[in-house]
Amino acid sequence: MLYLDNAATSPVRPEVLEAMMPYLTHRFGNPSSHHTVGEDAAGALAEARARVARVLGMRPGDIVFTSGGTEANNLAVKGIALGRFQHGGSRHLITTPIEHESILESADYLRRLHGFEVTHVPVDTAGRVDPDAVARAVRDDTALITIGYANNEVGTVQDIPALAAIARARGVPVHADAVQAAGWLPLSAPALGVDALSLAGHKLGAPKGTGLLAVRGRVPVEPLLHGGGQERGRRSGTEDVAGAVGIATALELAEAGRAEASARVAALRDRFVARVLATVPSARLTGDPVRRLPGTASFTFAGTSGEAVLLELERRGIVSSSGSACAAGSDEPSHVLVAMGVAPEVAQTAVRFTFPAGLDQPLDSVAAAVEASVSAVRSGG
Known part of the structure; x- marks a missing residue:
């Protein structure tokens, strides 16, 4: 996992x-x-x-x-x-x-x-x-x-x-x-x-x-x-x-490892984001593309169910979330995305990936799993 x-x-x-x-x-x-x-x-x-x-x-x-x-x-x-x-x-x-x-x-x-x-x-x-x-x-x-x-x-x-x-x-x-x-x-x-x-x-x-x-x-x-x-x-x-x-x-x-970890993880995250955006046509990055936390990559996938994408990702061994854990279980769209102008039905397709400071591996396999998960959800299985 x-x-x-x-x-x-x-x-x-x-x-x-x-x-x-x-x-x-x-x-x-x-x-x-x-x-x-x-x-x-x-x-x-x-x-x-x-x-x-x-x-x-x-x-x-x-x-x-x-x-x-x-x-x-x-x-x-x-x-x-x-x-x-x-x-x-x-x-x-x-x-x-x-x-x-x-x-x-x-x-x-x-x-x-x-x-x-x-x-x-x-x-x-x-x-x-x-x-x-x-x-x-x-x-x-x-x-x-x-x-x-x-x-x-x-x-x-x-x-x-x-x-x-x-x-x-x-x-x-x-x-x-x-x-x-x-x-x-x-x-x-x-x-x-x-x-x-x-x-x-x-x-x-x-x-x-x-x-x-x-x-x-x-x-x-x-x-x-x-x-x-x-x-x-x-x-x-x-x-x-x-x-x-x-x-x-x-x-x-x-704090002791912050500068090195931030630079390293941000570089990995950027490669991950680029791969997802290039291979999943419906993917849209949410948040500022530059002024963002090094470990955060969040997307919407219009036309899918965010919950279904999460379940398919977990079946493939990747645990992520749809947003704030403090709002888990709510049927309401993210108040953050709605305030940013995202349509409520699109906001409900959000998936957030947040990486650890100790991340030291390529994320191509994760990006591929995201692509496969979105395709699987769209095809119905």
Whole structure:
């Protein structure tokens, strides 16, 4: 089996599991406990926080460990927006219609329960947001701009520094969902110009259920979880020390190999895309053809059933997906593709291939399997 659904999740790296194991066994203390066992756990947690901060170019106190990317995005959108509202009455949010569901649903929660106005800045047919359009959308009462660094379905990469410069000029915090970008794109917050970044461990080789929000200390954040005041009062609850060590280790490993892996996998992906487009007449690449994640190739195959293509691919030993795993089981067409102007009936034929950073083999056989799968579905068997 060839697993090409790494945007959904990736296997835990052996080095990560090894680093976590002591904190799952004999070094099991609660970091809030005031004895030697607890202090040992607190030291490991502090070290993990500092390691993450070094990679992101932030302060250790800026790092909030969470249960994953969804919680990190919820804390960013709800927490920052409500914090800004409490400190100045701002009640306006800017995002795009192609964001992950955890962003869009958080924005809708603010609209429904707290009276926020939400502006969804449109994207073009490649999934790109125009910084000038964002600039026009900013108002005096804008509390937050939240835009994904790289789209989870089509892989389009946004010009985050340009968007952040607009926000900075107007005194508006900007958050980037960097869950899909981690391991492929630079994550230095100062270079990107952002105030907050979300990451998920299981996209990097850490376990599911690990994640973090990096948010500058000067940005007010209203906590979503209340209790003992852990994470500097921004997320109460006993910290997952093993998970923090795991995501810190995975992030360091990914960053160390990022430049080489990105270049190598992008070259393989480009050959794969060229072969599919040349041999499958109905194939259309979705997303920006150039500014896209190195490991992402997504297509529509008009006149087919995307689900049938996926099943035929798996029968041939290739595991891929139709888009976001968080929307699996839905009969609705991809909100990302529809926002990009793809007809709903064509959007339902989408297939996404997402390659691992460790990919080191030619993809001609995969491209041939795609061609055969589409032909088989069209011929009825």
